[in-house]
Amino acid sequence: xxxxxxxxxxxxxxxGMIGSNMVQTALMMGLTSDIxxxxxxxxxxxxxxxxxxxxxxxxxxxxxxxxxxxxNAKYIISSGGAPRKAGMTREDLLKGNCEIAEGLGxxxxxxxxxxxxxxxxxxxxxxxxxxxxxxxxxKPSQVTTxxxxxxxxLQSALAKHFGVMQSKVTGCAxxxxxxxxxxxxxxxVKIDGKPLNDLISEGKLTHAQWEQMKTDVTKGGAKIIELRxxxxxxxxxxxxVEMIRSVMGGEAxxxxxxxxxxxxxxxxxxxxxxxxxxTNGCTYRMPVGTAEEMDKLDASYHxxxxxxxxxxxxxxxxxxxxxxxxxxxx
Amino acid sequence: xxxxxxxxxxxxxxxGMIGSNMVQTALMMGLTSDIxxxxxxxxxxxxxxxxxxxxxxxxxxxxxxxxxxxxNAKYIISSGGAPRKAGMTREDLLKGNCEIAEGLGxxxxxxxxxxxxxxxxxxxxxxxxxxxxxxxxxKPSQVTTxxxxxxxxLQSALAKHFGVMQSKVTGCAxxxxxxxxxxxxxxxVKIDGKPLNDLISEGKLTHAQWEQMKTDVTKGGAKIIELRxxxxxxxxxxxxVEMIRSVMGGEAxxxxxxxxxxxxxxxxxxxxxxxxxxTNGCTYRMPVGTAEEMDKLDASYHxxxxxxxxxxxxxxxxxxxxxxxxxxxx
Numbered sequence: 001x002x003x004x005x006x007x008x009x010x011x012x013x014x015x016g017m018i019g020s021n022m023v024q025t026a027l028m029m030g031l032t033s034d035i036x037x038x039x040x041x042x043x044x045x046x047x048x049x050x051x052x053x054x055x056x057x058x059x060x061x062x063x064x065x066x067x068x069x070x071x072n073a074k075y076i077i078s079s080g081g082a083p084r085k086a087g088m089t090r091e092d093l094l095k096g097n098c099e100i101a102e103g104l105g106x107x108x109x110x111x112x113x114x115x116x117x118x119x120x121x122x123x124x125x126x127x128x129x130x131x132x133x134x135x136x137x138x139k140p141s142q143v144t145t146x147x148x149x150x151x152x153x154l155q156s157a158l159a160k161h162f163g164v165m166q167s168k169v170t171g172c173a174x175x176x177x178x179x180x181x182x183x184x185x186x187x188x189v190k191i192d193g194k195p196l197n198d199l200i201s202e203g204k205l206t207h208a209q210w211e212q213m214k215t216d217v218t219k220g221g222a223k224i225i226e227l228r229x230x231x232x233x234x235x236x237x238x239x240x241v242e243m244i245r246s247v248m249g250g251e252a253x254x255x256x257x258x259x260x261x262x263x264x265x266x267x268x269x270x271x272x273x274x275x276x277x278x279t280n281g282c283t284y285r286m287p288v289g290t291a292e293e294m295d296k297l298d299a300s301y302h303x304x305x306x307x308x309x310x311x312x313x314x315x316x317x318x319x320x321x322x323x324x325x326x327x328x329x330x
Numbered sequence: 331x332x333x334x335x336x337x338x339x340x341x342x343x344x345x346g347m348i349g350s351n352m353v354q355t356a357l358m359m360g361l362t363s364d365i366x367x368x369x370x371x372x373x374x375x376x377x378x379x380x381x382x383x384x385x386x387x388x389x390x391x392x393x394x395x396x397x398x399x400x401x402n403a404k405y406i407i408s409s410g411g412a413p414r415k416a417g418m419t420r421e422d423l424l425k426g427n428c429e430i431a432e433g434l435g436x437x438x439x440x441x442x443x444x445x446x447x448x449x450x451x452x453x454x455x456x457x458x459x460x461x462x463x464x465x466x467x468x469k470p471s472q473v474t475t476x477x478x479x480x481x482x483x484l485q486s487a488l489a490k491h492f493g494v495m496q497s498k499v500t501g502c503a504x505x506x507x508x509x510x511x512x513x514x515x516x517x518x519v520k521i522d523g524k525p526l527n528d529l530i531s532e533g534k535l536t537h538a539q540w541e542q543m544k545t546d547v548t549k550g551g552a553k554i555i556e557l558r559x560x561x562x563x564x565x566x567x568x569x570x571v572e573m574i575r576s577v578m579g580g581e582a583x584x585x586x587x588x589x590x591x592x593x594x595x596x597x598x599x600x601x602x603x604x605x606x607x608x609t610n611g612c613t614y615r616m617p618v619g620t621a622e623e624m625d626k627l628d629a630s631y632h633x634x635x636x637x638x639x640x641x642x643x644x645x646x647x648x649x650x651x652x653x654x655x656x657x658x659x660x
Binding site: 015020021024025028029042044045046048049050051052053054055056057058059148149152153155156159160165166167220223224226227228229232233234235238239254255 | 345350351354355358359372374375376378379380381382383384385386387388389478479482483485486489495496497550553554556557558559562563564565568569584585
């Protein structure tokens with residue numbers, strides 16, 4: 001079997017629903033011949049299931065020991081937070097999961113400072129990703145968070161409304177935070193080559209329907225809980241493994257990623273931008289949108305800043321002015 | 331995206347852990363552009379997760395309606411049985427799931443008599459597969475059951491013992507039933523090119539270790555429950571989708587499948603044989619083994635016959651002599 005790389009990939013939270021799916025997804029994609037399953041609960045049962053799937057040439061290791069997991073790690077995907085339960089917002093998870101992110105960042109600094117890329121998906125991912133980056137000492141290009149799930153939700157909703165294949169719906173993107181304050185961008189969207197704005201003008205999608213659709217996208221996670229009786233796990237797993245595939249040099253990732261932003265307008269925050277993931281890690285550009293969309297992005301940024309400042313108040317991270325002492329790359 | 335086929339694939343039990351994993355696995359393998367998720371519980375949440383994974387050119391339908399699901403179906407994989415619950419006897423499970431299999435067979439006959447292939451994996455699969463075949467009216471080559479999981483368990487155990495990659499362990503096979511009465515065949519196994527029997531003679535694997543390993547293989551499912559706190563779902567899903575891929579014309583399936591057997595020695599039973607899955611469906615040969623292994627296979631066959639006869643007693647299937655009235659292909 002041909003692999004994209006022989007570098008060690010660590011799946012954090014591998015005993016869970018998302019993590020175990022990530023392992024299978026990574027093996028099916030043929031990402032690497034060296035995969036390590038790490039969790040505080042033993043992921044040995046998941047490892048056994050993978051071995052019993054007959055993936056031939058892969059070294060599959062399961063461990064509950066951080067040193068064993070992270071030593072020599074070159075790629076990491078972490079879903080290793082506490083899960084979101086019905087009725088909880090992503091923000092409710094803030095404190096507990098940011099403390100877990102702090103631990104992850106410190107483990108990275110201690111055991112695998114040469115890691116190439118880390119993808120964080122446990123919620124609220126904008127904040128857990130930020131905390132991981134801060135404590136890991138890595139460069140901003142090396143840590144990304146899952147944000148694409150909102151864009152695929154928009155694409156899926158539009159495809160259903162217009163009765164077309166999803167691949168005919170292009171330019172879907174949400175930027176800013178991954179929480180309900182995200183900015184849904186529609187101005188670049190085309191349906192089968194035709195601008196969405198034209199279709200809205202023609203009444204093929206009414207303004208009211210479009211507003212509802214944008215709101216539904218921001219509540220997409222809650223909808224899955226309603227439909228499945230449990231949090232989504234297959235889609236976040238799949239997309240995050242696609243992200244790590246792209247930084248390994250595989251197929252380009254087609255959706256926005258959450259990335260550390262420091263530019264004229266936004267500072268010291270992790271949020272979804274117009275990103276490219278490749279072997280150089282993540283690079284970003286400011287999204288292009290209407291004045292209204294950019295206002296939404298500003299609002300999303302300010303909401304994220306409030307949550308970041310809450311982390312300062314909670315003592316999980318120092319004031320922003322002191323971050324460069326913890327991580328000179330910031 | 332290139333697909334193996336544009337024929338309709340139906341995943342039965344798609345709302346469950348195994349079924350939802352099958353859907354994702356089939357989409358990742360690019361099997362077909364037309365996939366239908368069917369379950370008595372709504373599989374809409376699973377369909378949404380798949381759409382939100384961004385598989386572009388696929389028509390993903392979720393339904394609880396048998397007519398919608400099976401009409402025009404060309405391939406079916408079913409994990410749609412009921413799990414064994416506390417207080418249920420083995421016979422309760424046998425009766426309940428074989429009645430579900432009867433319903434599935436009748437749905438196939440009614441809605442998609444032109445289906446090309448059906449893979450059955452809900453337990454006891456040897457019996458549910460047999461009942462499905464009987465009531466569907468399909469040819470024996472068109473219905474197979476999951477049996478390969480026992481062979482991969484043997485391969486994995488041997489790879490661990492000898493410290494080699496699984497791909498270096500060849501010729502692993504278990505035949506007969508998928509339950510604890512299966513026949514584990516070791517005489518064709520090679521480790522890195524060297525016959526297992528030679529390694530046993532040299533004491534590299536003691537007779538006691540080998541006997542224990544064979545017993546462990548037959549109890550592999552219970553081991554996963556012990557390790558994960560739940561039944562295996564990723565490995566049965568993955569292997570069964572590999573089976574349907576091979577009959578669609580994709581990569582060859584590397585493990586034994588359960589198939590309907592009628593030869594000089596064994597009659598009117600579904601069990602794992604030395605099989606080939608391709609676009610002609612399933613063909614089989616008698617396994618090659620030592621006298622002791624063939625005795626084990628005989629014993630497994632007789633155990634399956636007892637369970638089949640229990641189905642006759644329970645009134646789920648008519649006496650074997652009358653089967654050809656229900657299905658002229660038998």
